[in-house]
Amino acid sequence: MVRCWTCSTKHEMTTGDEYVCKSCEKISDQIRSLEKRDEISKIDDLIYVQRKGFDLLAGGMSEIASVIEWGFDELSWELQQQTGVLREITAILKTPGETKANEWRQMGEELRRRSVYDEAVKFFSKSIETNPLDYRTYVGLGETHLRMKMFSDAKKYFEMSLPHAPNNFYKSYSLRLLGRIYYCREDYGNAIKLLNEAVELSPSYMEAWYDLLQYYGIIGEAKTLPTLRSVIEKNSFYFYLSERERNFDPVRSEIVQLHEEMKKEAYKDAQSVIRKAKKALDSAEKRLGKFQVGKKDSKTKLTLKLAMDRAASGDYESILEAKSIAARVFDSAVVSEGKTPQAERIQKLMQERLQTLNISTALHISFLFCFICTFLVSWWFYLI
Secondary structure (H helix, E strand, C coil): CEECCCCCCEECCCCCCCCCCCHHHHHHHHHHCCCCHHHCCCHHHHHHHHHHHHHHHHHHCCCHHHHHHHCCHHHHHHHHCCCHHHHHHHHCCCCHHHHHHHHHHHHHHHHHHCCCHHHHHHHHHHHHHHCCCCHHHHHHHHHHHHHCCCHHHHHHHHHHHHHHCCCHHHHHHHHHHHHHHHHHCCCHHHHHHHHHHHHHHCCCCHHHHHHHHHHHHHCCCCCCHHHHHHHHHHCCHHHHHHHHCHHHHHHHHHHHHHHHHHHHHHHHHHHHHHHHHHHHHHHHHHHHCHHHHHHHCCCHHHHHHHHHHHHHCCCHHHHHHHHHHHHHHHHHHHHHHCCCHHHHHHHHHHHHHHHHHHHHHHHHHHHHHHHHHHHHHHHHHHHC
16 A cells, blocks of 8 residues: 555555555646646745635545645745745856756756656756756656656655755755655655654754654654644644644544644633733723724724634634734724834833933032032131
């Protein structure tokens, strides 16, 4: 048995090296239809599409979490090539041979996008023969072999890319792909080893952290769940992915407990800010009058009501939004009352200066008193 690259479903291999189940071909078509490719120009666009895909498909698919995470891996690689780090590789190419190799690499990328895989391999191979130092060419070949369902060859090229990675992040990028191949083979020990190396090299690489936690989860290891909390705090979308991810089933009770704790904490924080905002709004009304406050911002109370509704929804992201909405209400209220942080700083500075001035004035008076006393005593002795 092996696991599907896209949806993680276990299935029998129909060929000697195939880790894609038949149902995922249709799923991939659904994902690609969510947005036109030319409308996705940066990583943030991809995140939006993933969230949209999760909403559209979640109702009828238990595999949705893995599909959303790995169904976009090819597009993710296309977007990575647009980052400044990888584009700099092109900028430093100097010889005519290096320039030609880059043209062949680009041809290979386009052929893969058009599903002309054999021709893509030919152009990638010609590029490596001319310039064996370009990280992008090895990953491009690996991605092409993934599309060809030749996972052993894909693994070979991802491994070959490691010495040529322009920085630690891209080394981690390749390690994550290698870890996924081992996961598909159900070799969880090696998958965990590679992902541990990936996060050690790139501690802020949340996708690698999330994969590592899944691989620990599938072997029933729950002690790493505090790390899942950190991942969710950095990207709340992982709250929903981990809620549906079947790899966490062996530790599902612990996952449920973690989610409940995080929702309760978020709700408590949101309620604290809501109370603070309501108090500030009431204070502004008492000080300035309801008419002036309403004239300043007539939507403030409606906004606060929206925060309260979001907090009461029970949805994790909505509760997080409630806190930020209430914070905006609080800021609006203190601005209306003239109690902005800037105003408070100015007031404090004025008090400090006034205190300094009072001390200075007292010293001047003391000095003048002493002078007068000295003068009078001297005058008295003169008269005597």
